[in-house]
Amino acid sequence: MTPTERQATYEAAVLAHWGAARDAAHDLGHLRRVWRNCQRIALDHPEADAEVLLAAAIFHDVVNLPKNHPDRAQASRLSAEFACTWLAQTDFPPEKLNAVAHAIAAHSFSAGIAPETLEARILQDADRLEALGALGIARMFSVAGAMGGALFDSGDPLAQNRPLDDRAFALDHLEVKLFPIVQTMQTAEGRRMAEEAAEWMASFRTRLLREIG
Incomplete structure (x- = not known):
């Protein structure tokens, strides 16, 4: 089976598990x-196992719980369990299942698991890049809307005279979580991509503040 065929098979398994429950982000x-981010970062790391990365990337959010779900911190572990159970029934090399499970489990912010392998570090960077740049802004507002949050505090959008609260105001999420992502990147290419994306987000915020006065 070619990598493209494997990807299609993995995607079909994820879609079947999700069913009608979909998350825009x-x-x-x-x-x-x-x-794709994994592949781009892995260009600097030819020793990375592409077979592990493909499986981990496609299955990493197969169990996706809302941000405010009480078991949110367990989602990546549950995704890892699902992936390994499913992959074990295929021709996927059994000796690589632990590597897939660790990469998936360690990708999550909320799980708090340190990535111990190259593949886990690459996947964590690849996933965190999704929270940055124009796409990160779009996802930020989408999630905030789904959770009932406001776009920003019109009286104090930069939280100069109040505590930051990204559950109440989407724009606060830039300072609370998104800008700090740059310092968590595990690879040199991931860090470079993150810095570029964070710079764009800062310029977006400047333009937004100018428009809202």
Whole structure:
């Protein structure tokens, strides 16, 4: 089976598991972009296992719980379990299942698992890049809207005289979580891409503040 055929098979398994429950910020397009990010970062790391990366990238959000779900921190572990159970029933090399499971489990912010392998570091960077740049802005507002948050505090959009609260105001999420992502990147190419994307987000915020006065 070619890598393209494997990807299509993995995607079909994920879609079947999701059923009608879809998340605009974690859809099939997200999985494909994360895989492309993995491939781009891996150009600097030819020793990375592409077979592990492909499986981990496509299955990393197969169990996707809302941001405010009480079991949110377990989602990546549950995704890892699903992926390995499914892959074990195929011709996927059994000796690589632990590597796939670790990469998936460690990709998540909320899980708090340090990436210990090259593939885990690449996947974590590839996924976190999705939270930055123009796409990161779009996802930020989409998630905030789904959770009932406002776009920004019209009286104090930069939180100069109040505590930051990204559950109440989407724009606060830039300072609370998105800008700090740059410092968490695990690879040199991931860091470069993150810095470029964060710079764009800062310029977007400047333009937004100018428009809202």
